[in-house]
Amino acid sequence: MASSKTITVEVDDVSYTDNVEPRLLLVQYLRERLGKTGTLIGCDTTNCGACTVHLDGVSVKSCTMFAVQADGHNVTTIEGLARDGKLAPLQQAFHECHALQCGFCTPGMIMQSASLLAENPHPTEKEIRDGLEGNLCRCTGYQNIVAAVQAAADGTVSADSTVSADSDETETAGVA
Amino acid sequence: MIPSAFDYAAPATVAEALGVLADAGDDVKLLAGGQSLIPVMKLRLADPAMVVDLGRIGELSGVRDDGDALLIGAMTTHHQIATDPLIAEHVPLLAKAAATVADPQVRHRGTFGGALVHADPAGDMPAPVLAADATFILAGPNGERRVAAADFFQGYFTTAVDDGEILTHVRVPKYAGWGAHYEKFTRVAQQWSIVAVAAMVRVDGGTIAEVRIGLTNMASTPLRATAVEQALVGAPLTRESIATASAHAAEGTDPASDLNGDAAYRRHLAEVLTKRAVIAAAGL
Ligand SMILES: Cc1cc2nc3c(=O)[nH]c(=O)nc-3n(C[C@H](O)[C@H](O)[C@H](O)COP(=O)(O)OP(=O)(O)OC[C@H]3O[C@@H](n4cnc5c(N)ncnc54)[C@H](O)[C@@H]3O)c2cc1C
Ligand code: FES
Ligand code: FES
Numbered sequence: 001m002a003s004s005k006t007i008t009v010e011v012d013d014v015s016y017t018d019n020v021e022p023r024l025l026l027v028q029y030l031r032e033r034l035g036k037t038g039t040l041i042g043c044d045t046t047n048c049g050a051c052t053v054h055l056d057g058v059s060v061k062s063c064t065m066f067a068v069q070a071d072g073h074n075v076t077t078i079e080g081l082a083r084d085g086k087l088a089p090l091q092q093a094f095h096e097c098h099a100l101q102c103g104f105c106t107p108g109m110i111m112q113s114a115s116l117l118a119e120n121p122h123p124t125e126k127e128i129r130d131g132l133e134g135n136l137c138r139c140t141g142y143q144n145i146v147a148a149v150q151a152a153a154d155g156t157v158s159a160d161s162t163v164s165a166d167s168d169e170t171e172t173a174g175v176a
Numbered sequence: 177m178i179p180s181a182f183d184y185a186a187p188a189t190v191a192e193a194l195g196v197l198a199d200a201g202d203d204v205k206l207l208a209g210g211q212s213l214i215p216v217m218k219l220r221l222a223d224p225a226m227v228v229d230l231g232r233i234g235e236l237s238g239v240r241d242d243g244d245a246l247l248i249g250a251m252t253t254h255h256q257i258a259t260d261p262l263i264a265e266h267v268p269l270l271a272k273a274a275a276t277v278a279d280p281q282v283r284h285r286g287t288f289g290g291a292l293v294h295a296d297p298a299g300d301m302p303a304p305v306l307a308a309d310a311t312f313i314l315a316g317p318n319g320e321r322r323v324a325a326a327d328f329f330q331g332y333f334t335t336a337v338d339d340g341e342i343l344t345h346v347r348v349p350k351y352a353g354w355g356a357h358y359e360k361f362t363r364v365a366q367q368w369s370i371v372a373v374a375a376m377v378r379v380d381g382g383t384i385a386e387v388r389i390g391l392t393n394m395a396s397t398p399l400r401a402t403a404v405e406q407a408l409v410g411a412p413l414t415r416e417s418i419a420t421a422s423a424h425a426a427e428g429t430d431p432a433s434d435l436n437g438d439a440a441y442r443r444h445l446a447e448v449l450t451k452r453a454v455i456a457a458a459g460l
Contacts, residue, residue, distance in 0.1 A: 022181075022227065023178060023181055023182060023217075025178070044177050046214075049281060058255070058284045059284060061281045061282070064210060064211060064214045064215065065210060066210070069229060071186075112280065133279045133280070133366045134279025134280060134282060
């Protein structure tokens with residue numbers, strides 16, 4: 001019978017050691033074991049990008065990786081982007097540019113955009129669109145997503161990016 | 177979707193991996209980037225009893241200068257192929273093709289070797305590797321053997337890799353002074369090639385001195401466009417001569433008909449894309 005494996009993974013700056021079945025997908029591990037439900041499952045077939053996280057700093061689709069493959073590696077999810085109570089510039093840019101409607105694609109879009117900007121800090125519009133080709137959005141028509149990535153790259157998002165359940169304070173800072 | 181249960185090994189060396197393979201019996205699968213294998217395991221179209229992960233074998237990753245060729249590790253990712261300086265300098269065709277594979281996330285995980293052994297007729301890496309006349313280096317229970325690209329791709333999803341063997345490296349000759357282009361035709365983003373053409377051209381004083389052309393998805397294996405190559409060698413470097421020669425691109429092909437296009441449409445695409453690829457590779 002298939003045996004379980006012990007893995008140690010650093011997720012959003014916290015180290016976890018767990019016993020997992022080899023067939024456990026990374027996305028299931030993140031959501032069901034660690035409770036990190038910010039990472040979503042859209043298609044479950046490697047197409048939509050909703051499950052995008054960073055593995056050692058680069059974007060991967062966590063529905064298409066086994067948790068055992070992440071043993072000894074570093075994973076960042078959407079829940080690890082905000083720092084010291086401040087949204088990351090990309091999160092703030094998505095908020096200010098109205099880059100989401102239902103928000104289902106947003107964690108994956110932001111994680112992929114972060115990976116894109118790490119590789120190419122000043123992308124052209126075409127490079128942004130190509131960089132997001134593995135992420136599907138059913139709501140926005142992509143226009144404002146591209147604008148948000150551009151704004152984050154240009155550094156034109158507001159500095160007031162306090163993480164808050166009540167979005168009023170960031171709302172007034174938006175729409176530059 | 178959850179795959180069937182399996183046992184998992186993550187050896188640290190090729191020798192160790194060969195040992196695990198030898199002990200594991202028939203029902204074993206190698207795992208590279210997992211970007212083809214994991215989806216089919218999730219669909220339970222594959223349900224191996226054991227999975228051997230090559231991801232911890234450092235010697236399989238990266239690109240090395242090997243004199244008149246580059247030695248590319250099987251576990252080198254599509255992203256690395258697309259951005260590696262040695263590949264950009266010596267075989268830019270590979271970088272151009274790798275950059276068209278799937279999407280950035282899949283390119284971060286998916287590997288050169290995995291794509292070649294998977295040998296999907298619509299896959300983008302086999303035709304460039306065939307055009308570049310690469311040599312495949314396989315490790316097996318009886319040691320190492322080398323297979324020419326022309327003998328490696330044997331049919332639909334079928335290669336020269338035997339059970340118990342591991343593709344460790346691909347040796348790709350350097351093409352100093354050649355131009356290169358990969359022309360891929362798709363209808364939507366993140367799509368497999370409906371047809372694609374890989375071209376490398378060496379121009380000498382206004383004539384085409386040498387040319388190598390590989391076709392993606394024009395048969396169950398990648399093909400060389402031999403008739404076009406023959407027509408182009410020694411031809412003047414003009415759009416007219418390239419267009420005339422490209423009319424032979426579908427000769428000897430056997431494309432499939434599917435929802436993306438029937439065989440006649442693919443033959444038409446092969447001619448048009450060959451013309452575009454050669455013109456771009458020649459820098460016209
Ligand atoms: C959404 C999506 C879109 C895609 N689009 C494209 C595309 O446009 N063009 C394209 O070319 N590809 C595309 N791919 C496939 C992608 O290129 C895969 O990376 C590739 O086909 C397989 O590589 P892998 O490293 O992921 O291999 P795996 O999935 O890990 O393995 C594939 C097969 O090869 C075997 N294998 C792997 N490595 C070795 C080795 N070293 N020795 C012996 N056997 C080995 C495995 O046992 C398995 O049978 C797409 C994939 C997805 C999910
Ligand atoms: S859920 Fe992973 S790509 Fe859609
Ligand atoms: S905002 Fe609804 S899917 Fe993108």
